[in-house]
Amino acid sequence: xxxxxxxxxxxxxxxxxxxxxxxxxxxxxxxxxxxxxxxxxxxxxxxxxxxxxxxxxxxxxxxxxxxxxxxxxxxxxxxxxxxxxxxxxxxxxxxxxxxxxxxxxxxxxxxxxxxxxxxxxxxxxxxxxxxxxxxxxxxxxxxxxxxxxxxxxxxxxxxxxxxxxxxxxxxxxxxxxxxxxxxxxxxxxxxxxxxxxxxxxxxxxxxxxxxxxxxxxxxxxxxxxxxxxxxxxxxxxxxxxxxxxxxxxxxxxxxxxxxxxxxxxxxxxxxxxxxxxxxxxxxxxxxxxxxxxxxxxxxxxxxxxxxxxxxxxxxxxxxxxxxxxxxxxxxxxxxxxxxxxxxxxxxxxxxxxxxxxxxxxxxxxxxxxxxxxxxxxxxxxxxxxxxxxxxxxxxxxxxxxxxxxxxxxxxxxxxxxxxxxxxxxxxx
Ligand SMILES: Cc1cc2nc3c(=O)[nH]c(=O)nc-3n(C[C@H](O)[C@H](O)[C@H](O)COP(=O)(O)OP(=O)(O)OC[C@H]3O[C@@H](n4cnc5c(N)ncnc54)[C@H](O)[C@@H]3O)c2cc1C
Ligand SMILES: *[C@@H]1O[C@H](CO)[C@@H](O)[C@H](O)[C@H]1NC(C)=O
Ligand SMILES: CC(=O)N[C@H]1CO[C@H](CO)[C@@H](O)[C@@H]1O
Numbered sequence: 364x365x366x367x368x369x370x371x372x373x374x375x376x377x378x379x380x381x382x383x384x385x386x387x388x389x390x391x392x393x394x395x396x397x398x399x400x401x402x403x404x405x406x407x408x409x410x411x412x413x414x415x416x417x418x419x420x421x422x423x424x425x426x427x428x429x430x431x432x433x434x435x436x437x438x439x440x441x442x443x444x445x446x447x448x449x450x451x452x453x454x455x456x457x458x459x460x461x462x463x464x465x466x467x468x469x470x471x472x473x474x475x476x477x478x479x480x481x482x483x484x485x486x487x488x489x490x491x492x493x494x495x496x497x498x499x500x501x502x503x504x505x506x507x508x509x510x511x512x513x514x515x516x517x518x519x520x521x522x523x524x525x526x527x528x529x530x531x532x533x534x535x536x537x538x539x540x541x542x543x544x545x546x547x548x549x550x551x552x553x554x555x556x557x558x559x560x561x562x563x564x565x566x567x568x569x570x571x572x573x574x575x576x577x578x579x580x581x582x583x584x585x586x587x588x589x590x591x592x593x594x595x596x597x598x599x600x601x602x603x604x605x606x607x608x609x610x611x612x613x614x615x616x617x618x619x620x621x622x623x624x625x626x627x628x629x630x631x632x633x634x635x636x637x638x639x640x641x642x643x644x645x646x647x648x649x650x651x652x653x654x655x656x657x658x659x660x661x662x663x664x665x666x667x668x669x670x671x672x673x674x675x676x677x678x679x680x681x682x683x684x685x686x687x688x689x690x691x692x693x694x695x696x697x698x699x700x701x702x703x704x705x706x707x708x709x710x711x712x713x714x715x716x717x718x719x720x721x722x723x724x725x726x727x728x729x730x731x732x733x734x735x736x737x738x739x740x741x742x743x744x745x746x747x748x749x750x751x752x753x754x755x756x757x758x759x760x761x762x763x764x765x766x767x768x769x770x771x772x773x774x775x776x777x778x779x780x781x782x783x784x785x786x787x788x789x790x791x
Contacts, residue, residue: 370395371712374509374522376495376537377530378402380473381679381696383480385528386488387428388704394712397522399493399511405481406474415476416442416468416584416690420779421697425476427786429483438479439469440600444583447768449757452589452641460757460765466584468690468770472558472599476693493520495536498527500673507674525712527675528703530696533662534620535681541672547662549614550686550738552745553624554607554661555634557653562602569648573604576645580604584690586768588757589641591746596646604649607687608638611745615660624658631656661686663738666731671719678703683730688744689737689773695730698780702726705782725780732774743767 371394375382378400386396417425417439426435445466450457481489493511496519500507507527512519529537533547561570577585580598587594596606615624634656638647650656664684670677679696703722710718742748743755755764770776 369712371526371707371715372524373397373526373528374399374507374524375528375530376509376511377532377679377681378481378489378491379530379532379679379696380477380480380693381532381681381699382528382530383477383484383489384424384428384697384700385530385678385703386484386700387480388700389707390485390488391428392704392708394704394707396488397524398489399495399509399522400489400491401494401514403492403514405489405491406477415471415473415693417471417476418690418694418776419467420777420783421694422469424697424701424783425480429479431483434479435469435471438475438600439471440598441582442466442468442470442584442597444579445586445770446579446583447586447588447765449760450587450589450642451758455643457587457643460588460760461768463769463771466770468584470584470597470599470605471693472603472605475600495531498537498540498675500675504673525674525715526707529675529677529681530679531681533622533664533680533684535677537675538667538677538681541669541675542667545664545667547664547684550661550663550741551747552609552611552661552741553615554609554659554687555650555656556605556607556659557650557656558599559604559606559649559653560602561604565602569645569652572645573649576643584770586744587642587646588744588755588768590756590758592641593744594642594646596649606646606649606653608634608650609661609741609745610637611747617660622660622662624660626656626658630658661741663734666727666734669723670727671723674715676703676719676722682726683734685730685734686737686741688741689733690770691730691733691737691773695733699726699730701786702780702782705786709782721782725782729775729778729780736773740768 373389373396375385375398378398389396445463447460448457492514496510498509509522584597594608638650663686670682678699702725706718706722746754
């Protein structure tokens with residue numbers, strides 16, 4: 364199988380975490396890579412995105428691409444505890460429902476992680492300001508032509524490759540060409556999110572109060588459950604608190620191609636008032652002091668039956684849109700890239716079909732289960748109906764019920780895919 368005589372060329376659409384991860388993995392596999400990204404410049408340094416959790420395997424994989432030792436460690440904070448708490452909003456008290464001290468994730472900031480990965484790529488791999496328009500597989504299926512528009516000039520250009528990788532996110536237009544009728548499934552709730560930067564006022568009443576109420580901040584992933592709602596928060600490197608608050612509501616009408624909603628001052632004020640009723644005052648202060656909170660509509664999708672066709676493959680959120688409760692999307696994106704790279708290396712460009720089949724059979728069963736588990740976890744924590752259990756009530760929950768809330772129940776959480784087992788020496 365080895366001994367590919369020709370160097371393969373891949374065209375990746377999407378230069379976010381999944382796309383950049385694929386670029387690293389394919390370059391390592393000896394492929395030539397072009398990444399087309401519609402954003403006009405690298406998001407480096409800007410405040411795009413928020414916090415995300417990285418599991419140990421994803422950490423090892425990223426580290427192998429970065430080459431510089433310990434750099435990931437220096438850019439992230441540990442999340443070694445996964446804790447669920449109940450909050451009684453009337454009495455303003457909270458108590459622990461479950462606590463896992465062997466949680467081995469790290470907390471990263473999206474733009475920090477993106478810029479680490481991006482800067483470690485050879486120059487000129489990513490073409491910024493290139494909007495993907497369409498693709499066409501040749502008659503004999505030996506190549507694929509990808510058309511994009513250069514946003515600055517309006518010119519259209521074609522890039523020809525052996526493989527098209529759709530890393531264009533949960534609203535993927537590449538996926539849409541194979542599943543024209545697929546609609547994302549609204550979860551039943553939206554998420555208010557924000558990041559409070561407290562580098563200027565570390566000793567403010569707000570921060571001291573927060574750390575007193577939540578003493579494990581800095582190493583703990585806190586979930587607080589109210590009735591029919593929950594919030595998650597944790598500390599990020601450089602004095603920041605990342606928080607997300609899920610609110611059940613009818614599906615909002617979205618404008619344009621985004622899952623983030625525009626919010627008015629009025630909506631923010633209402634959100635603050637609602638927070639007073641539900642959360643501890645220490646947390647409400649953090650929410651109130653966060654500049655520019657935003658609102659995400661939370662979707663996922665029924666697992667797809669197929670994520671590879673001839674010379675096209677989907678990775679990341681394009682392949683498996685998921686709710687965020689399992690902290691999986693980024694991990695899944697990185698794993699997709701790593702597994703795809705190894706499969707291409709093993710089979711060579713001459714056996715592209717076998718490589719893609721192996722990628723699909725390695726990743727699809729795992730990501731499908733994880734998406735469904737994340738969906739269940741979200742519905743449980745939001746007190747929504749599930750087919751096989753009463754809605755979860757944090758105030759009355761039994762200890763057994765509370766075990767269900769834990770991240771460690773995620774299927775395949777600590778399993779290394781066989782094709783990566785040589786490449787990654789697992790910690791511990
Ligand atoms: C509330 C919330 C919390 C989250 N928390 C976590 C967490 O804790 N942990 C975690 O792992 N993940 C989390 N995520 C998910 C994470 O932010 C990303 O979804 C994940 O990194 C997957 O990345 P991706 O590269 O597949 O997709 P995306 O990041 O969506 O990237 C798609 C890219 O494709 C580009 N693109 C799209 N269309 C075109 C086109 N036509 N031409 C050119 N370029 C195009 C876009 O500009 C974008 O850069 C969270 C998400 C939400 C909503
Ligand atoms: C946080 O705020 C400080 C002071 O305003 C600023 O210097 C710093 O760049 C901010 N950090 C981030 C990551 O935005
Ligand atoms: C170490 C770890 O948890 N890795 C997991 C990351 O996610 C993929 C699936 O998306 C799993 O296969 C890995 O085991």
